[in-house]
Amino acid sequence: MSNDRQHKATRLAQALHFINPAHGAVVPGIEPASTFARDADYAPMGRAVYGRDGGPTTQHAEAVLADLDGAEAAMLFASGMSAVVAVFETLRSGDHVVCPKVAYHGTITWLNRMAELRGITVSYFDASKSDALAAAVRPETKFIWIESPTNPNWDITDIAAAAKIAASTGAKLIFDATCCPVMTTRALDLGADIVFQSATKYLNGHSDLTGGVLSTRDTGALWDEMRLVRTLQGTVMGAFEAYLLIRGLRTLHLRWDRACRNAMEIATHFSDHDGIEAVLYPGLPNHPGHDVAARQMEGGFGGMLSLIARSEASARTIATSTRVFVPATSLGGVESLIEHRIAVEPPGSAVSPALLRLSVGIEDVRDLIADLEQAIAQAMP
Numbered sequence: 001m002s003n004d005r006q007h008k009a010t011r012l013a014q015a016l017h018f019i020n021p022a023h024g025a026v027v028p029g030i031e032p033a034s035t036f037a038r039d040a041d042y043a044p045m046g047r048a049v050y051g052r053d054g055g056p057t058t059q060h061a062e063a064v065l066a067d068l069d070g071a072e073a074a075m076l077f078a079s080g081m082s083a084v085v086a087v088f089e090t091l092r093s094g095d096h097v098v099c100p101k102v103a104y105h106g107t108i109t110w111l112n113r114m115a116e117l118r119g120i121t122v123s124y125f126d127a128s129k130s131d132a133l134a135a136a137v138r139p140e141t142k143f144i145w146i147e148s149p150t151n152p153n154w155d156i157t158d159i160a161a162a163a164k165i166a167a168s169t170g171a172k173l174i175f176d177a178t179c180c181p182v183m184t185t186r187a188l189d190l191g192a193d194i195v196f197q198s199a200t201k202y203l204n205g206h207s208d209l210t211g212g213v214l215s216t217r218d219t220g221a222l223w224d225e226m227r228l229v230r231t232l233q234g235t236v237m238g239a240f241e242a243y244l245l246i247r248g249l250r251t252l253h254l255r256w257d258r259a260c261r262n263a264m265e266i267a268t269h270f271s272d273h274d275g276i277e278a279v280l281y282p283g284l285p286n287h288p289g290h291d292v293a294a295r296q297m298e299g300g301f302g303g304m305l306s307l308i309a310r311s312e313a314s315a316r317t318i319a320t321s322t323r324v325f326v327p328a329t330s331l332g333g334v335e336s337l338i339e340h341r342i343a344v345e346p347p348g349s350a351v352s353p354a355l356l357r358l359s360v361g362i363e364d365v366r367d368l369i370a371d372l373e374q375a376i377a378q379a380m381p
């Protein structure tokens, strides 16, 4: 059966049916070389020339990710933020960017820095309002940056509708799919030009590397410029991390499936609970983005949700009282994490001080629910 007739989970589990032609190993090895010899005609022997542009292990991981995302090409970076920076480094003075008001704090911090130093203008829109994006776009808009679900309120943006808005002004639509790995949101098919993901999160899934990936529909001049930024800054992912990432990717569909099911049970359980003001999760039918999420996500509504506690003090008590949930930032790993989000947000953040962000892992959900129950009990009067 040809590769493109197999399902994504099959291609992913086999890291593209990898078999090393030299000895039959079914797992790609770690190739640490920083330079690569040329042949008798002085042509590169493979696709790698010098380590700062990535070696064979990183290139294999990129091929797996491009396949997963249905992309023409994928590019791996040493962190999610270095991928974000490579996108914004292509902006020129006078360019305009549209971004959600509540989005990943590093993205917002970098955009504000660009606005201060480079003459870029930024409009932040309210992602919980369906007409806010269209109102923020201008003729000089270069990038429309969207996140869905948005971190940490889990608002949903309609990707296909955003793509229509982008096409009408000639802007590029860039989708941060970190909280929704692309196998479940076919963002490029829905019209996004570039998909960004922090590979630190679900893609790797084991909280043991930092990385980022860009996937593109077209490899044109813009893509080449992002690649040049990576090459000149040396922000390519290293071979060891790429090896770990390939290993993590092989179980992405299993981890994602379990995290989605666990998160749905937790959201349902606490949606009518005395110690909790509100549950934010797109899987709940009363969530304002539920219908769009059901249309554009596949396999579940994700492993991320937030609980709004009765007060900031109550949120702090809950976050310091769990015994199964680990009190830490980050998301998308096999272990469940709880975070009192306001503690890591920049000054002036729009995030509720009573918000607890949960990254639901793959543990037995009964232990997760019991843990939250006992922690919430400690915060009750």
Ligand SMILES: *Cc1c(COP(=O)(O)O)cnc(C)c1O
Pocket: 079, 080, 081, 082, 104, 106, 147, 151, 176, 178, 179, 198, 199, 200, 201, 210, 211, 212, 331
């Ligand atoms: C973590 C994260 C990033 C940044 O990625 P790093 O790997 O931490 O640099 C960007 N966007 C979202 C939504 C994230 O969760």
